[in-house]
Amino acid sequence: MYNFTFHVPTTIHFGKGQISHLADLAGYGKKVLLCYGGGSIKRNGIYDQATKILSDAGLEIFELSGIEPNPRIQTVRHGVELCRKESIDMVLAIGDGSTIDCVKVVAAGAKYDGDAWDLVIHPELIKDALPIFSALTLAATGSEMDAFAVILDMTKNEKWDTAGECLKPTMSVLDPTYTFSVPARQTAAGMTDMMSHAFENYFSMDDGAYVQKRMAEALLKTMIHSGPIAPEKPDDYDARVNLMWSASHTINSLVGEGCAPVWSCTRWSMSSLPSMTSPTARALPILTPAWMEHVLSEKTEKQFAIYGRNVWGLTGTDDAPVTREAIARTRQFFTETMHMPATLHEVGITDEKHFDVMIQKAADGSKGSFVPLTKEDIVEIYRAAK
């Protein structure tokens, strides 16, 4: 196990009705920038509920709305301007991971003299931020409890992740009933996102991090158990609860710290496809099994066999068939059980000439630590996933 620092300062209020804790924001100042995406939080009543709690607590509310599913730097800049102009004390995201990501960079931008895009490209410039709060409406990215944010600049056709200790939210409200109205397809995409985070942390060559690996398996088993229930029975509280709480843990340090993983599929999906119509989560169920097959070797077989036995409950004693079955089950789960796309073609990548652009955009650090990969390897994985 590698040395690490574990620091998860976010207070989570989990369960039905926990939105009442938005009143606690009064302890952080007077002026709150309430940030959200489209109108869904107005339709489902969360907006009215939240603004009443904030007003009753004596807070003055300013608004940044229209945050995109892949948040744009232009929206971030607009939020930063608002924070400066109105001397905002704190930011509150109500929405999914994209909304929270946007708000994080707004909070840091408000404390930075230059342009907010600098903070996306150079995370080391993030030194301070306004206090960040969130009320989550989709179980997926884990942004409600982590240090990361992904921002897009369409003018540059670039999409990058940034991070900073001060981007970890001060408090997040996780009410699983808020995800009852999430459509089946989006529920499945969120599930793919969180499952990929778990995979990225799980597959590392560090055998010493035994407890982290067993906990990653616990999260994967929970997703495999609850994932198929939620799209079928949208108001199944138990399924929504377990997906929501698993999503946070896949990326909040619990299963990653000590393993020093360098993420691969998630980062390729993210930084390679900014101009594609599909969100990151739609590319992951395609690339992940293709990646598994590509990196499978005598050296990695043992890890995949452990995965097959501990996550899928496979019982064979010979590693090779267990391994093959584990990868097949992974693909089958994504495509047949969760109805996610199976090929890059299905998400609009119909021509190999896209690969060059995708590879060019792939960050240097995105080549994987489990098995280091060359650009040629990545192209082969893309090709296998056509």
Add this chain to the structure above:
Amino acid sequence: MYNFTFHVPTTIHFGKGQISHLADLAGYGKKVLLCYGGGSIKRNGIYDQATKILSDAGLEIFELSGIEPNPRIQTVRHGVELCRKESIDMVLAIGDGSTIDCVKVVAAGAKYDGDAWDLVIHPELIKDALPIFSALTLAATGSEMDAFAVILDMTKNEKWDTAGECLKPTMSVLDPTYTFSVPARQTAAGMTDMMSHAFENYFSMDDGAYVQKRMAEALLKTMIHSGPIAPEKPDDYDARVNLMWSASHTINSLVGEGCAPVWSCTRWSMSSLPSMTSPTARALPILTPAWMEHVLSEKTEKQFAIYGRNVWGLTGTDDAPVTREAIARTRQFFTETMHMPATLHEVGITDEKHFDVMIQKAADGSKGSFVPLTKEDIVEIYRAAK
């Protein structure tokens, strides 16, 4: 799953050499009360290392030494006096869970006008505390990352646990190499302690907390894997690492929040046996399997069968034999693998007349939530464990 608030503010610096982070204490004031037990931290060099780092960081060091394995309220009072007299800014425990427990109540006592024993009996009086730091030397109680402390008053023959949000340490250093010198018997006792914490959180009737249960299984599997290695090969870094990090997670909220468990065996062992020579951990391997057998019924069989399959890897499809085997394996693991005592007789409880005292001391809240138990039930469990 029940509603809950998750708040784990302790920063953990984990791994070899992380003691250097004691220099960070300079950010919290000038005067530190360094607290420890016997002379072992002087013999193994940790004392010299720590005092040099603290001095180099410009801190003025005061000392409270001789903290007992079951810390006494008299020692706490002495610590509180020192804090007041010297206007101490922060407290630092170097040692095991007992040392950290003592230091927690010292830190709260320094901010309380009355006698520190009030804070043990009435946790609700704990409102504030000096910043608490620790460097851990034994994987066991999880005190380095939780809100709890257990204090003994020999004059009253009473031992109680108390708790407070402000008792959660600000920072703890977890260097697994510091546990290399822990004797085999003490390593095993520590393992029993952490395993019992996991059991207490794991066995609840709340089926909805799926992810917490899978994570508790992950911790139990890690202990069963690493537990037997550490006493045999004391300097096995991987084993020590995984035990140390599991111990913290069994009690830091991760597997307990959302399940609302009311602890049973741990609290009986603790509050019932203050005047016995054996520490809590020595009674647990005796009482836990006896408790399992006592509460086994048609209603609870399913949970024990899940335990058998997911933790012990048992494969039978019929619940009854899996359940019996799971309980047998638990007992066998404690007594044969970890060489812990098998009967109350072995830990000095040779006469049933002790049971009356033990029962009298058992706290009202210690009768279990998995299966509510009467005093008669508890006596039957003691009797079965003779």
